[in-house]
Structure formats: C-alpha cells, structure tokens
Amino acid sequence: MTARGRFITLEGGEGAGKTTLSRGLATILEQAGHTVLRTREPGGSPGAEAIRELVLGRGGWDPLAEAMLMSAARREHLRKTIEPALDGGRWVISDRFADSTMAYQGDAEGVGAERCRLLTSLALGQVRPDLTLILDLPVELGAARARQRGETNRFEDKPLGFHERVRQAFLRIAADEPGRCTVIDASRPVEEVLEQARVALDRLLQAS
Numbered sequence: 001m002t003a004r005g006r007f008i009t010l011e012g013g014e015g016a017g018k019t020t021l022s023r024g025l026a027t028i029l030e031q032a033g034h035t036v037l038r039t040r041e042p043g044g045s046p047g048a049e050a051i052r053e054l055v056l057g058r059g060g061w062d063p064l065a066e067a068m069l070m071s072a073a074r075r076e077h078l079r080k081t082i083e084p085a086l087d088g089g090r091w092v093i094s095d096r097f098a099d100s101t102m103a104y105q106g107d108a109e110g111v112g113a114e115r116c117r118l119l120t121s122l123a124l125g126q127v128r129p130d131l132t133l134i135l136d137l138p139v140e141l142g143a144a145r146a147r148q149r150g151e152t153n154r155f156e157d158k159p160l161g162f163h164e165r166v167r168q169a170f171l172r173i174a175a176d177e178p179g180r181c182t183v184i185d186a187s188r189p190v191e192e193v194l195e196q197a198r199v200a201l202d203r204l205l206q207a208s
C-alpha cells in the first residue's frame with residue numbers, strides 16, 4: 001500500500017518568495033524520492049480556478065463574501081486535487097492556503113478571526129497541513145520584489161499599512177501554532193531561504 005503523502009503550505013505576503021520556494025522545495029523532495037504536486041490558491045482545481053477569476057478579477061467584494069468565496073474554492077481544491085494526490089502517495093506543496101484567508105480577509109479586511117476559523121473548519125473538516133512555512137519579510141521589500149517580478153494584482157496595489165497587517169497576522173498564526181508553522185526569514189538570499197525550509201522539512205522527511 002502506498003503511504004499517504006504529506007501536505008506542505010507556503011504562506012506570506014506579496015513578493016515574499018513563495019513561488020520561488022515552491023520550486024526549490026519540489027526539487028528537494030523529488031531528490032528524496034517523493035513525487036510532488038505543486039499547486040496554488042486561490043485555484044488549483046477547475047471550479048476553484050473559476051472562483052479565482054471572480055475574486056482576483058475585480059474589487060469591491062464584501063469582505064465576508066470574499067472570505068466565503070476563497071473558502072469555497074479551497075474546499076474544491078482540497079476535494080478534487082489535494083486529497084486525491086495525498087491518497088495516491090504524492091507530496092503536495094500549496095502556494096497559499098487557509099492562513100492567507102485568515103491574514104487577508106480575517107485580519108487586514110476585518111472579517112475577524114472567529115468567522116474565518118468557522119469557514120476554515122467548514123471547508124477543511126479535520127484536514128490541516130503537515131507543515132506550513134511562513135515567509136516573513138519587511139513589506140517594503142516584498143512590494144519591491146513584486147514590482148520587479150512584473151504584473152500586479154489588486155491585493156498588491158493596497159497601501160503598505162494593509163500589508164503590514166497581513167505580515168503581523170501571519171506572525172500571530174505562527175506563534176499560535178508552533179507545531180505546524182515555521183517562520184522563515186525571507187529577506188535572505190534564495191539559497192538561504194531554501195536551506196531554512198530544508199531544516200524545517202527534515203522532521204517530516206525523517207518520519208516518512
């Protein structure tokens with residue numbers, strides 16, 4: 001019987017290096033003999049991608065409605081993409097997951113932690129990531145990196161204060177759930193960020 005895969009999520013603000021790290025981690029895991037599925041939110045399954053277009057395509061959503069849409073997309077993503085992959089023994093790396101809803105809609109947009117926790121528990125049931133890496137860096141640096149990378153989205157266009165709230169919310173989540181979350185100093189060069197992630201990953205690799 002194939003052993004169930006592990007579920008890793010990458011969180012952090014715009015330009016923190018999540019997508020870059022997702023590629024590097026996939027290489028490490030493949031070298032360790034695992035098959036890997038890289039995915040990202042919002043999106044990651046056909047229905048969730050349709051919701052992504054709705055949510056990122058225009059502004060003006062009521063924040064709770066936006067949190068509900070993100071959670072609906074997450075459930076689709078979980079049921080149609082993530083769980084089948086884990087059941088098939090693949091390791092899954094998701095670029096953003098439930099902590100992003102908590103930080104963006106829950107905190108920075110004011111929906112509140114309690115309502116976000118309720119939505120997450122509805123969307124995910126008992127499933128939680130095995131490991132969450134929170135990429136932390138000063139918001140000015142993240143904004144500069146996102147600009148350098150090219151096109152922006154409507155979240156990236158928000159003022160720095162919004163991004164500062166997001167940053168602090170991620171750090172609070174990490175402090176509340178130290179067993180699941182590891183904070184990575186994302187201001188370091190790419191190779192050092194990857195090394196910090198590898199150290200955090202060792203625990204999972206040794207157990208598998």
Ligand SMILES: Nc1ncnc2c1ncn2[C@@H]1O[C@H](COP(=O)(O)OP(=O)(O)OP(=O)(O)O)[C@@H](O)[C@H]1O
Binds near residue numbers: 014015
């Ligand atoms: N550790 C790093 N040091 C310097 N530059 C980096 C580092 N990590 C990523 N970058 C660069 O910063 C830019 C943003 O990185 P990346 O796209 O991985 O961030 P992201 O967190 O996925 O952003 P977004 O939330 O906007 O998708 C890219 O140009 C990338 O090459």
Ligand SMILES: [Mg+2]
Binds near residue numbers: 020
């Ligand atoms: Mg990205």
